Amino acid sequence: MPEAGWDYAKQTTNQKLNQVIMVFLFYFLSAIMVISALLVVFSKSPINNVIYLIICFIAMAGHYILLNAQFLAVVHIIVYTGAIMVLFLFVIMLLNLNKAIIPQKSAVTRIMAVVTGGIFFLVLIAATRQTFVINPRYAFTSEIGLVANVGKTLFHEFLLPFEISSVLFISAMVGAVMFGKRDHAVGDD
Amino acid sequence: MNALIFTTILGIIILYLGLTKNKKILAPAGIAGLLVTLFLSFNDWGLGSAYFHNMVVFDNFSIAFNISMIIITIVIFLFGIDYYKMMEFHVAEQYSLMVFALVGAFLMTSFSNLIILFLGIEILSIPLYILAGGKKFSFKSNEASFKYFLLGSFATAFFLFGIALVYGASATFYLPEIKTYIAQFKGNLPPMLLIGLLFIIIGVAFKVAVAPFHFWSPDVYEGSPTLVTAFMATVVKTAGFAAFYRLLGIGLLPLPESLEKALWVMTGLSLLIGNLVALKQYNFKRLLAYSSIAHSGFIMLAMLSQHDRSASVILYYTFVYSIASVPLFIIFILVKRASNGLDHLKAFQGLYKKAPWVAVFMTILLMSMAGIPPTAGFIAKYQVFILSISQGYLGISIFAILMAVVGIYYYFNVVREVFTDRDHLEPLVITKLNAGLIIVCGIAVVVMGIFVWHLPI
Structure with missing residues (x-):
């Protein structure tokens, strides 16, 4: 959505047209996202699930571009759509899961799931109803999502989280090697 | 900060030491490194230095908790020398993963930015998901690892969603700024902020296994x-409660009434579920899992009392609880080995006949867990009750005392088994190191209960 507080009177027709297009794109992408997200849940075949999820992610990348966060959009497509989802597809194909094998839960579990999920949904709806517009603390500039600015923030203000996440990755790699390596059974403690 | 950096390097050093194929040097190297970390932490005492745009603050609170965690890790590493003797593969990985988890724990005690809290929780959790599955050929271990991973990532998702909502409302990740932002509403928070805070609390509560979010812990502890x-x-x-206290006690309390009510309900449920379900447990690790849920309830009580001394009481409680837990696990392993892998409480039968001094120390440790004088566990619980009663929370304090009394029953169930005779006795093999650990921890519990009633913070 375009930023609030625009001076509508001073806008040229060109700007107005731009805004209409932006609003249209926003609703278009949102509709794609919502529909594909619902299809992820409702379709039975795992392959279809993954494909719908990819569509959902691509639409989300479109949202990032609308917010002028090009870098995020590109990374999102490369990492999620490119790497993770292709990995998903590979795993599904290798394990030959192309059938609907969702285990059937008992009626009690289902009812409980529906009730808790419904209550949670209700709370979220109630929350969104009362949401108000918050004045943005940082002024919106069109350059906010450019690679240079993201990099500056990342290596200046967020340097520690950026560096410390290496510990996370090294422990994940250690785990992958540990579980992936073949070794034989030993004593049980 | 030096301690944090050094610990990270220590993890990598241990990983490389694994290449030498010499298992014997791993634990001593790890312990030596942890002693250096301990020294570096002591050096930072009283400085209260903040780093990286105030993202982490190493004040006395965080250093006190760090030191307590380092000491416990050293004890666990000493236990590891005997424990990993039979294991051929991946010993270095196990030690280094524990050190990496410690790095996450340091971040959790010292954050002042929600991003750091998130990273700390993740750096602590991911090594644990791996470590839980350390016995690759045991079905239960695989189950524990997978269950912990799935539920843990679910909780992380909640936590992250909460951070996003809070950031969306307040446009900041910094705790003090969030507190001022909350204060301006005078208890009438916008729903987005309210839900965000609730989700953050849920995420941390999952990590410390507080009652409605405790379902993972018995299975994971057992497997x-x-x-x-x-x-x-x-x-x-310890890390979880340090983070919880930093988030709420130092950071955000007093919260609006609805959230505090939720926290009180969590406290009451932990006390109730932890103590009552533990009565029916006959697997020692499951029993300790439920007892740890019950202990979470007591620590929550201290935290919610909102007094200046809460931090010190929580530190004392977690340290005493930890120092009594580790030797109990050591004794359990020794007994389990002697009875061919039995993990029922019956495995303890005949312990008094086999090794009377172990039985005596086991009784002392269990007394500390139950909170019976003259052990430190009594002082810990006593201080929690004094704190909560002095702050006027009489009802829940009486309830907690009742639940502590219920707790004595299941701890003494174990003591009864220890002093019960069994017909055929297998010999109990105790290495000198393990014996030393049991004795030192047992004596420490009593000495702390008599002489040391406060830990400086």
């Missing part, structure tokens, strides 16, 4: 390798 269970029950618990 994980015992040394990892000891690590989870002590270091992870």
Whole structure:
């Protein structure tokens, strides 16, 4: 959505047209996202699930571009759509899961799931109803999502989280090697 | 900060030492490194230095908790020398993963930015998911690892969603700024902020296994390798409560009434579920899992009392609980080995005949867990009750005292088994190191109960 507080009177027709297009794109992408997200849940075949999820992610990348966060959009497509989802597809194909094998839960579990999920949904709806517009603390500039600015923030203000996440990755790699390596059974403690 | 950096390097050093194929040097190297970390932490005492745009603040609170966690980790590493003797593969990985988890724990005690809290929780959790599955050929260990991973990532998703909502409302990740932002509403928070805070609390509550979010803990405690269970029950618990106190006690309390009510309900449920379900447990690790849920309830009580001394009481409680838990796990492993892998409480039968002094120390440790004088566990619980009663929370304090009395029953169930005779006695093999650990921890519990009633913070 375009930023609030625009001076509508001073806008040229060109700007107005731009805004209409932006609003249209926003609703278009949102509709794609919502529909594909619902299809992820409702379709039975795992392959279809993954494909719908990819569509959902691509639409989300479109949202990032609308917010002028090009870098995020590109990374999102490369990492999620490119790497993770292709990995998903590979795993599904290798394990030959192309059938609907969702285990059937008992009626009690289902009812409980529906009730808790419904209550949670209700709370979220109630929350969104009362949401108000918050004045943005940082002024919106069109350059906010450019690679240079993201990099500056990342290596200046967020340097520690950026560096410390290496510990996370090294422990994940250690785990992958540990579980992936073949070794034989030993004593049980 | 030096301690944090050095610990990270220590993890990598241990990983490389694994290449030498010499298992014997791993634990001593790890312990030596941890002693250096301990020294570096002591050096930072009283400085209260903040780093990286105030993202982490190493004040006395965080250093006190760090030191307590380092000491416990050293004890666990000493236990590891005997525990990993039979294991051929991946010993270096196990030690280094524990050190990496400690890095996450340091971040959790010292954050002042929600991003750091998130990273700390993740750096603590991911090594644990791996460590829980350390016994690759045991079905239960695989189950524990997978269950912990799935539920843990679910909780992380909640936590992250909460951070996003809070950031969306307040446009900041910094705790003090969030507090001023909350204060301006005078208790009438916008729903987005309210839900965000609730989700953050849920995420942290999952990590410390507070009652409605405790379902993972008995299964994970039971399935994980015992040394990892000891690590989870002590270091992870301490880190979790340090983070919880930093988030609420130092950071955000007093919260609006609805959220505080939710926290009180969590406290009451932990006390109730932890103590009552533990009555029916006959697997020792499951029993300790439920007892740790019950202990979470007591620590929550201290935290919610909102007094200046809460931090010190929580530190004392977690330290005493940890120092009593580790030797109990050691004794459990010794007994389990002697009875062919039995983890029922019956495995303890005949312990008094086999090794009377172990039985005596076991009784002392269990007394400390139950909170019976003259052990430190009594002082810990006593201080919690004094704190909560002095702050006017009389009802829940009486309830907590009742639940503590219920707790005595199931701890003494174990003591009864220890002093019960069994017909055929297998010999109990105790290495000198393990014997030393049991004796030192047992004496420490009594000495702390008589002489040391406060830990400086």
